[in-house]
Amino acid sequence: MIQGSIVALVTPMDNNGVIDTDSLAALCEFHIAQGTDALVAVGTTGESATLSEEEHCDVIKFIVKQVAGRIPVIAGTGSNSTTEAINLTRKAKELGADACLIVTPYYNKPTQEGLYLHYKAIAEAVDIAQILYNVPGRTACDMLPETIGRLSKIANIVGVKEATGDLSRVKQIRDLTSPDFAIYTGDDATSREFCLLGGNGSITVSGNVAPRLVHEMITAAMAGNAEIAADIDTKLAELHKTLFIQANPIPVKWAVAEMGLMQKGIRLPLTWLTEECFEPVRAAMHQAGAL
Numbered sequence: 001m002i003q004g005s006i007v008a009l010v011t012p013m014d015n016n017g018v019i020d021t022d023s024l025a026a027l028c029e030f031h032i033a034q035g036t037d038a039l040v041a042v043g044t045t046g047e048s049a050t051l052s053e054e055e056h057c058d059v060i061k062f063i064v065k066q067v068a069g070r071i072p073v074i075a076g077t078g079s080n081s082t083t084e085a086i087n088l089t090r091k092a093k094e095l096g097a098d099a100c101l102i103v104t105p106y107y108n109k110p111t112q113e114g115l116y117l118h119y120k121a122i123a124e125a126v127d128i129a130q131i132l133y134n135v136p137g138r139t140a141c142d143m144l145p146e147t148i149g150r151l152s153k154i155a156n157i158v159g160v161k162e163a164t165g166d167l168s169r170v171k172q173i174r175d176l177t178s179p180d181f182a183i184y185t186g187d188d189a190t191s192r193e194f195c196l197l198g199g200n201g202s203i204t205v206s207g208n209v210a211p212r213l214v215h216e217m218i219t220a221a222m223a224g225n226a227e228i229a230a231d232i233d234t235k236l237a238e239l240h241k242t243l244f245i246q247a248n249p250i251p252v253k254w255a256v257a258e259m260g261l262m263q264k265g266i267r268l269p270l271t272w273l274t275e276e277c278f279e280p281v282r283a284a285m286h287q288a289g290a291l
Contacts, residue, residue: 001158001182002072002099003200003222004037005215007207008045010253011059013265019055021062023262028066030261034211036071037201039063040101043076044138045205045249050267057091064096078103078133082118089126099129101161101203106139112147123154130156135163135186145169149176161186161203170197188240192233195221205248206239209255210288238284245277255281259290 009031012023031039041063042048042056051059060075067073075092077100079085089100104110105118123130132151136142142164151157162169163186173183184203185194191202195218207214217232243251247270254273257264258281266272273281285291 001180001200002038002074003182005035005207005211005218006038006040006074006184006201006203007031007036007211007214008040008043008203008205009063010208010249010256010262011042011046011051012256012262013267014263015265017265017267019051019059020263020265024059024062025066027256027261028063031207031211032067032070035215036207036211037215038072038074038098039067040074040076040203041097043101043203044103044135045208045252046076047249047267047270048076048078050270053088056088057095060092060097061095072098074099074101074131076101076103078105080105080108082121085118086122086125089122089128089130093126093128097128099131099158100126101131101133103133103135104139104141104143106141109141112144115141115143115147116150119151119157120154123151123156127156129158131158131182131184132160133163133186134160137163145172145176148173152177152181158182159184159200163187163203165190167193167197170194170199174198188236188243191240192217192221192229196224196226196229205243205252206236206288208252209243209259209285209290210236210239213288235288238280239288239290242277242281242284245280246273251277251281254278255285255290258282258285 012020075097077088134143159182165187182200220229
C-alpha cells in the first residue's frame with residue numbers, strides 16, 4: 001500500500017505555457033530529498049485539464065524516469081469518457097507508473113451504477129493498481145461510500161482519494177472495505193483529523209510548498225500521535241487555507257515560483273495569482289518555513 005504524504009505535483013511551465021522539464025526534474029529531486037512519500041503526475045494540480053494527451057503522457061514518462069523507482073509515481077488518468085480513461089490508464093502502465101488516480105467522470109453526471117460500471121470497465125481493461133478519486137466540488141458527481149465499497153471488491157482497485165472534506169466518510173468507507181484498501185484524503189485542511197481517524201495518507205497540494213512538514217504531520221497522525229500532528233499542523237494551517245484563495249493550482253504555482261523552483265507559467269483559462277493575494281500566501285509560506 002502507498003501511504004503517507006503524496007504530493008499532487010504542479011506541472012512547471014514557462015510564461016508561454018510551455019512545459020519546463022528542467023524545473024520538473026528539479027521538483028522531483030526536491031520532493032525526494034524532503035521526504036515526500038509518493039508523487040501524483042498530472043492530477044488536478046498538475047493541470048491535466050489543459051494538457052494534450054501527448055503532453056499528459058510525456059509528463060508521466062518524464063517523472064517516472066526522473067524518480068527512477070525511488071518513490072512511487074501515481075498517474076492521473078481520469079476522464080468523463082470511459083474509453084479515454086481506459087486509453088490513458090493503459091498508456092500510464094506502459095510508461096511505468098506504479099498506480100493510476102482516476103477521477104469520477106465530470107460534467108455528464110453519471111448515476112452510482114454508471115460510476116460502478118465505469119470503474120469496473122477500466123479495472124478489467126488495464127492490470128494496474130487503481131485509486132478512485134471523488135471530488136464532487138469539481139465534478140458535480142459524488143461517489144457514495146456504498147459504491148466505493150462495491151468497487152473495492154475488484155482486485156486492482158486498491159484505494160480512494162476522498163476529497164469531500166467530510167470526516168464521517170472515513171469510517172463509512174472503512175466499514176465497507178477491507179483493511180488493505182487505502183483511504184486517502186484530498187482535503188489539506190482536514191488531513192490531520194482524517195489520518196487520525198484511520199486514513200492512510202493525504203494526496204496533498206500543501207505538500208508542494210512545505211513537503212517535509214506535511215510528511216511529518218501526516219506520519220504523526222497516521223501513527224496516532226495527535227499532539228505532535230497538531231503542533232505541526234498549526235504551522236501549516238494558513239497554507240492549507242491560502243493555497244485555495246483562488247482556484248487550485250493558481251496559488252500553489254505562484255508559491256512554488258516564489259520559492260525559486262519554477263518559472264511563472266500557467267495555462268488559460270487559469271491565470272496567474274492576482275496581486276492582492278500575494279501577501280496572504282507569502283505570510284502562510286513564512287509560517288510554514290517555506291520562505
